[in-house]
Amino acid sequence: MSNFNIMEDKLSNAQIAWRAAQDIDDGSYVNLGIGFPEMIAKFQPEGRDVTYHTENGVLGFGKAPAEGEEDWDLINAGKKAITLNPGASFFHHADSFAMVRGGHLDLAVLGAYQVAPNGDLANWRVGSKGVPAVGGAMDLVHGAKRVAVVTDHITKKGEPKLVEQCTFPLTGVGCVTRVYTSLAVLDVSEGKFILREKLPAISMDELQAVTGATLHIDGDVADLTVPENLK
Amino acid sequence: MSNFNIMEDKLSNAQIAWRAAQDIDDGSYVNLGIGFPEMIAKFQPEGRDVTYHTENGVLGFGKAPAEGEEDWDLINAGKKAITLNPGASFFHHADSFAMVRGGHLDLAVLGAYQVAPNGDLANWRVGSKGVPAVGGAMDLVHGAKRVAVVTDHITKKGEPKLVEQCTFPLTGVGCVTRVYTSLAVLDVSEGKFILREKLPAISMDELQAVTGATLHIDGDVADLTVPENLK
Amino acid sequence: MDKTISSVAEAVADIPDDADVMIGGFGGSGAPIELIHALIDRFRATGSPKNLTVINNNAGNGFIGIAAMIKAGMVKKMVCSFPRSSNAEAFNEKFLAGEIELDLVPQGTLAERIRAAGAGIPAFYTPTSFGTELAEGKPTEEFDGKMYVRERWLKADFALIKGEKGDVVGNMTYRMAARNFNPLMAMAAEKTIAQVAELVETRSIDPQQVVTPGIFVDAIVQVSEPEQEEVLVRTGVVY
């Protein structure tokens, strides 16, 4: 066994976001889910021209304004104040979700409670208690050319989030195409998790042990590395 | 028998259009079909503020421009040049037909080959020969609060256009609510033609004789009169 | 034709008990706060309208707008996509106490159902929610190898919406992302009541820039300096 300590050696959310950001193509249209996925924009590689979509009817928004500079008619789906990049546009909610469902986005990135190898995603509620809220998650998982998930590899209790079958209520069936976790990068294809990258320090056995579904290998497994200065 | 001569004494198209125009309410939104129905706008009573809709995405158009003044990006569904009234708006075809199907128009007026007492309308083709063309007719018969027809009472060959059952291909089923003909004004309700007005010179028997469906009376039958100077 | 109403009180005067009311806005933008508050005033003064079904993306925040309607006890049911948020106690408390109903609809489906109502489309198929608990009991169908859920149009008796500029015949524009659900709801209600920051007396909005054509608007009232929901929530204003 290696001396890999999962709680200490796994990637932070910022590091996962950084890794996911490397796969955002120049010229692409992207929707980043509320919360953790939003962080990805911060790590967009230099020189790539990416247009961000938000469900409430804005295409081409930029960074958050300075505090005190907010215009509350200019917000994203997470209700946070945003600014506009040149070339932006406004539209109503039906046109906004036409972009989502109609296959016009190149990429949507969401968080996850659970992902299964058949592409099923559970990310909207964990049980029947409390007030349910779905927002645009069930729409976002359909239509985008690629639907990626960013997530810790395991829950705070140490349970796997990559599972043979989702036990939490589903957000969508067969929708996820790639998963970026705190330990690995995996493609979801033909009912399998295909391991593309893993942290160099973790062994295959260790990784499989904290994964609730079989990991498949198809070609090389690259090292998952992030910039040293990024914590 | 009276000495009514149907070919000489019936109303002209202009006179039918004048009669139909009297029923256009102040403040209403109206679509007038291509051709004969378009003539109705000319007879809109003074003091009524009517907004005309055309399928190709204009609300609030006005008269035709003077010859030589046409802008061919400003046309109606009949491809004729139009002008704008103050308060006009442009929109795309899906929004335009949302207005039609969605019940937002107060009135649509169309021509007819045949109308039946169940409200069926045939006005788009007379047979299987030639090039068929439907345009917006099948949409216009649905959604408007009132769907009226303007038509000669009989064909050029003297055959009735108000018939028990349409024999020409249908444009819509159960859609017509009122008919203005060259001899009479009729409501179409509960599977019946209900006579509301007729030319004073024609007797009930004579009118029934040139009508291919039973005429029903429900209350008074008023005189159908038009201004003397209108030919 | 003049659809102008002189006060928000008058504008909402004929909304009866048990009405289905769409209310525009998303999060802190685009909510017709003054129309909502006029409705609350009426309820406080007369006990009516009550038992309302309110259709909005959210279920109110803070102590104003829809949250204040809920708190006041006017709302029987919320139809929305995202009732849960950091300042949604008004709804949360009533919901957990079983005192308010919730019809949870995915956001894109909510928008499309409202648009369908306005466009005379009684039902449509969407991939959204297929295979989830929100599709339970709904017809499904396969098209081109993919599964879809059939959804019905969503109509309302009234829509309360907020625009930026309006004219006397009801043509409207919106300010930035405050557009959101407002143009859709305008199409889907039996009667649409709009508040605008600027009501131009003449019919002078550029026809190419009209977002909501007047045909979709029944009454329009000027509220020159409208409150912004987000600001009211952040400053803890109680209505």
Next chain:
Amino acid sequence: MDKTISSVAEAVADIPDDADVMIGGFGGSGAPIELIHALIDRFRATGSPKNLTVINNNAGNGFIGIAAMIKAGMVKKMVCSFPRSSNAEAFNEKFLAGEIELDLVPQGTLAERIRAAGAGIPAFYTPTSFGTELAEGKPTEEFDGKMYVRERWLKADFALIKGEKGDVVGNMTYRMAARNFNPLMAMAAEKTIAQVAELVETRSIDPQQVVTPGIFVDAIVQVSEPEQEEVLVRTGVVY
């Protein structure tokens, strides 16, 4: 991101044989005449693209635009609502000779099917055409006591559209009633190619005035003084 193409010839260079091509415009307004003519030039020079299915409200008029495509023999099938009109001989002759197919679609259904394709809605119900021969073979269903016909989305491989102003990322506006089908087709095609009278080099169109957001446009070319179909037809121009 720069979607600018320097010539109409280059813009249409990759449309293959057998493609489904949506072409914007209604009657004499909004037709991308120069893109169409560039396609005809290519066909005359190379014999390709041929066997096209063309989707447009009409089926060409006079001796230019779609009529010239038909005359040239590039078109296998027309999907349209109104092929018959006073100057539609090009289509009429081929149709009556059995040399071109026709899929006749009511105008509002055509618009909605195209919009549905762009919006990811595979099918919807409409009252239009119920009980008529154009509904034969289509599923029908009753909703709230009224009968409706189920219609499928209508997609295309390419859309050729015409706008007034455009920017390098594909944001577009339209001139008056030349808007018509253009914004819908932009949404419904795998690849949308737009010609605009003014192509602004910077991304400077007011975000509130954009009608077609750039996400729906793949290639944009400037045609500074575009021909107007109606004028070409009236003056008898032959292409």
